[in-house]
Amino acid sequence: MLTPGIISRPVYGVLQPDPRARHNLLVAEGEGAAAILDLARNAPPDFFSKTTILYCAAGSAGKGYEKQLEDLKSDALWIFPTPATTMFRLKGVLQTAKMGTRLYFTGTEPFMGLALREALEAGIDHKSIYTEHRGSAKRRVQCVHCKGFTENVTTNPATCSHCGLTLLVRDHYSRRLGAFQGVCIDAEVPGEAPAPEEVFK
């Protein structure tokens, strides 16, 4: 159902330490903690002494990543209960950060999308941010009809949590909104839609 070759579909990499960064800002959610631990294995010895970590356990709560992140002895480690509180702090950190600070985002796509929105507002080009996708492939979807956002979408088609339409979740992505586009799939014959499949586990 997904159309290949939509260029707005974000591409994520693997976190690598930037040896020239004066400071590193790691923003992670859930399983993203594991990406930081992997990064630590090939980071230069002084890397974490000039690193700030913002971490939100989310779906990985109870796995104990907090303790392992603490052991990295970073310059600062802040733990947040929700993505929203993480973003609030990220906004503040970006306000006072200086050039020479490298940004690293890791976790689920909706989380990285929220962080990217904060970074764009602070004048940072998305291409200069290092990212790595970890955890669920769930999507944040905007209904193109009612403009409402539906969080944690794992199926295609999906139901709009605002207007109730059945939406085809496209690969068409907006960095400004941090969301994929959802388009009504049964406009011609309401009710005649393929059964939802769990494709974004």
Added chain:
Amino acid sequence: MGEGEFRVRVAETEHVADGIRRLRLVPVGREQLPVFSGGAHTVLTMHDEDRILRNPYSLMGSPFDPTCYQISVLKTADSRGGSIFVHEKLKEGSELSISAPMNLFPIDRRARRHLLIAGGIGITPFMAMMQQLEREEMPFELHYSMRSKSGGAYWNLLSSLHGRKIHTYFDEAQQKIPLTRLLDNQPLGTHLYVCGPSGMIDWVLNEARDAGWPEENLHFERFSAPPVGKPFTIELAKSGRTLEVKPTRSILETIEEAGLNPPFLCRGGACGQCETQVVSCVGAIEHNDHFLTTDEKAAGQKIMICVSRLQTAGGRLILDL
């Protein structure tokens, strides 16, 4: 005169500093010139006896004044004639053709702050940019390095226009741009722009990269004049012409003198518009552009015909033209 070219008249000339001449160009046969954005340049077409010279110059006047364009030209000793022509042959009342403005050095409007670094005549694009930054209330600072007070252009004027945003440095007083301190103290989201001598651009870009600045935040403008070189032969595969490239002519100029019009924009090896496929080549290519990657240059399958040529005297280059 092709599409996107305009006739202009030199309405005013001024000696602004040692070896620097300012021209004010007004439209002929029309009320206004096209609007441009800060950082844009135009290509002047100059008829000097038997030859046609086309050189890019940054537009330094206000982007908000469509009644004229202004350029400033430094007379250079190793000039192939363009700057000497502007200094010695153009007079008030002279008419010439210019291209529509184009911008390879625009302001990045997403930036939170703009750090402008100029060396010598590299000040010109920033003069237009700063008018735009002031108008749009975007924060900026300019650091402008010159040889001497008598050889530096507009530093007095700029200070009166933009006040404490302007910082000047004179070699004769052993003053140097405090680059390390500047790079370490900019808020995240700052963009850097540099224009000046090639060595200075390299210095600024290297220091910025070492200070952890990402490539996306670094902007520079580097026009090269086509260097004088050895004579060689070009063959144009499609049109079946064989032409001799003289030491003081570029490949592009040679082709134009033969009556053909290959595409070009900047004529300074920066924009990539004149990229041409090499069919075959006897001799070594001297790549003088800033557009092709190191790998592309080594592969030798493409050449920017505005500034690059053959190193080998008597060599032969077959182009897909």
